[in-house]
Amino acid sequence: MDQNQLKELVGKEAVKFVEDGMILGLGTGSTVKYMVDALGERVKNEHLSIVGVATSDRTAKQAESLGIEIKQLDEVDHLDLTIDGADEIDDHFQGIKGGGAAHLWEKIVAINSTKNIWIVDESKMVHTLGKFPLPLEVIPFGSTHVLEKLDKMGFRPEFRMNGDEHVLTDSKNYIIDLHMGEIEDPEKLANTLNGIVGVVEHGLFLNVVNEVIVGRQDGPEVLHAR
Numbered sequence: 735m736d737q738n739q740l741k742e743l744v745g746k747e748a749v750k751f752v753e754d755g756m757i758l759g760l761g762t763g764s765t766v767k768y769m770v771d772a773l774g775e776r777v778k779n780e781h782l783s784i785v786g787v788a789t790s791d792r793t794a795k796q797a798e799s800l801g802i803e804i805k806q807l808d809e810v811d812h813l814d815l816t817i818d819g820a821d822e823i824d825d826h827f828q829g830i831k832g833g834g835a836a837h838l839w840e841k842i843v844a845i846n847s848t849k850n851i852w853i854v855d856e857s858k859m860v861h862t863l864g865k866f867p868l869p870l871e872v873i874p875f876g877s878t879h880v881l882e883k884l885d886k887m888g889f890r891p892e893f894r895m896n897g898d899e900h901v902l903t904d905s906k907n908y909i910i911d912l913h914m915g916e917i918e919d920p921e922k923l924a925n926t927l928n929g930i931v932g933v934v935e936h937g938l939f940l941n942v943v944n945e946v947i948v949g950r951q952d953g954p955e956v957l958h959a960r
């Protein structure tokens with residue numbers, strides 16, 4: 735199986751955790767796209783009454799096109815389960831997210847969810863975080879100064895661009911990727927980044943996930959994190 739087939743495998747596996755009547759957080763990314771397709775199938779075939787809260791405009795559009803009811807986070811009083819992808823997951827189930835520039839909404843949805851499941855192909859499982867660049871969502875105003883500050887701190891920051899244009903998040907902010915290499919102490923780094931004015935949110939997801947479904951060549955493996 736290639737990487738896309740593994741993503742499809744875990745996408746399909748994840749929707750087995752969905753029960754009728756649930757309010758679901760729907761993540762963002764290519765793996766989640768497979769999951770939303772599979773969820774749409776279940777909703778159609780089994781006439782499930784579920785509500786989705788999307789972590790990006792693109793996921794909302796896809797879900798609605800498949801007949802899945804979408805509500806805003808503030809329109810629901812709780813979320814039963816959120817299913818999302820990840821860019822890296824370490825030995826302690828700490829993660830990096832934001833490769834799809836959606837980590838701000840993803841984190842807000844995740845922390846309001848009773849349970850979080852991440853779906854990844856096996857290439858995302860690492861011993862130590864940091865090979866994947868760490869995304870930061872930053873306010874455009876004064877962002878060059880934020881970049882310079884991060885550079886002086888040794889984080890090797892880079893604006894995420896699409897040609898000559900900044901990549902814009904759904905909240906119309908910019909993304910700065912940190913190419914800093916191995917992250918020895920994710921908690922300490924998260925605290926440092928939380929203290930930088932202009933940084934809205936970083937892509938470290940610490941102590942968030944409950945279960946990880948890993949797509950392996952011999953089938954999906956479910957790992958219990960907490």
Ligand SMILES: O=C(CO)[C@H](O)[C@H](O)COP(=O)(O)O
Nearest residue numbers: 763764765819832833834836
């Ligand atoms: O955090 C994310 C988007 O902001 C995605 O979950 C992450 O980038 C994984 O994406 P993919 O499933 O396409 O590999």
